[in-house]
Amino acid sequence: MGEKQTRIIAIANEKGGVGKTVTVINLAAALSRLGKTVLVVDMDPQANATRGLGFNPDEAGVLSIYDLIIDSRKVNVSDVLQSTSWAGLDLIPAHVDLSGAEVELVDRVGRENSLKSALVSLNGHYDFILVDTPPSLSLLTVNVLAYARETIIPCQLHPYAYRALSELFDTVDAVKTEINPDLTITGILATFVDLRTRVSNLILEKLRENERTRNLLFKTMIRTNTTIADSAAVGKPVVFYRSSAFGAIDYSDLAREVAGM
Numbered sequence: 001m002g003e004k005q006t007r008i009i010a011i012a013n014e015k016g017g018v019g020k021t022v023t024v025i026n027l028a029a030a031l032s033r034l035g036k037t038v039l040v041v042d043m044d045p046q047a048n049a050t051r052g053l054g055f056n057p058d059e060a061g062v063l064s065i066y067d068l069i070i071d072s073r074k075v076n077v078s079d080v081l082q083s084t085s086w087a088g089l090d091l092i093p094a095h096v097d098l099s100g101a102e103v104e105l106v107d108r109v110g111r112e113n114s115l116k117s118a119l120v121s122l123n124g125h126y127d128f129i130l131v132d133t134p135p136s137l138s139l140l141t142v143n144v145l146a147y148a149r150e151t152i153i154p155c156q157l158h159p160y161a162y163r164a165l166s167e168l169f170d171t172v173d174a175v176k177t178e179i180n181p182d183l184t185i186t187g188i189l190a191t192f193v194d195l196r197t198r199v200s201n202l203i204l205e206k207l208r209e210n211e212r213t214r215n216l217l218f219k220t221m222i223r224t225n226t227t228i229a230d231s232a233a234v235g236k237p238v239v240f241y242r243s244s245a246f247g248a249i250d251y252s253d254l255a256r257e258v259a260g261m
């Protein structure tokens with residue numbers, strides 16, 4: 001058992017395409033560059049965080065978070081932990097099988113706490129554990145929110161994404177009341193920011209006026225930056241792919257803000 005005070009953070013938003021996975025990959029990488037030890041847990045059956053960190057989720061013989069959750073009597077955490085090419089940055093990969101976990105968990109006692117039980121032995125071993133979530137309110141997402149202590153909510157500066165926030169607040173409140181009283185919202189992260197556009201400014205203004213969001217908005221905002229998408233496509237976090245890109249600078253700023261450095 002390690003002695004670190006591990007911060008377990010879910011990156012959540014029921015909407016897809018808002019920058020969750022990119023935030024998981026790049027916040028994790030930027031934190032590791034600050035000297036923090038970081039584990040990424042990929043809980044999305046699409047396995048994009050797994051690919052974004054340079055792993056092929058379909059490689060034969062590689063066990064995923066699915067195997068650990070479903071087969072926890074036979075599979076140990078050490079069987080699913082992968083070191084990445086970057087120091088201090090580890091991964092527990094996802095696999096498309098994870099989409100079936102939902103059905104397999106449903107009859108289990110304590111089904112909402114399957115992830116928490118599976119990962120409990122890692123408490124104290126990392127400075128940060130960042131968990132990616134699927135773009136739906138599923139039992140998988142509930143498992144992530146039951147396990148995490150904190151939530152970071154990426155919000156694309158677009159009217160649909162803004163409107164979807166209230167659903168996410170309801171979900172977090174429900175999980176907090178029913179399952180995990182320790183869960184807090186650490187911050188809302190504005191993504192796809194382009195201050196030259198009217199829509200970015202309009203939604204930012206709404207986030208700054210809204211009672212529920214105004215004290216939660218991170219100072220750091222993530223600008224729209226095509227290098228972020230390019231780096232994900234080649235399986236590298238942008239901070240390692242091109243450290244001078246806006247995306248790398250923004251996620252490094254976010255890492256310092258999250259770590260309080």
Ligand SMILES: Nc1ncnc2c1ncn2[C@@H]1O[C@H](COP(=O)(O)OP(=O)(O)O)[C@@H](O)[C@H]1O
Nearest residue numbers: 016017018019020021022192223224225228229
């Ligand atoms: N700041 C950004 N600038 C440009 N493209 C981005 C940015 N953030 C994410 N993307 C791209 O947008 C798409 C959706 O992002 P992703 O992180 O996968 O969203 P989610 O996980 O919420 O579905 C991906 O193709 C990703 O590479």
Ligand SMILES: [Mg+2]
Nearest residue numbers: 020021044048
């Ligand atoms: Mg995603």
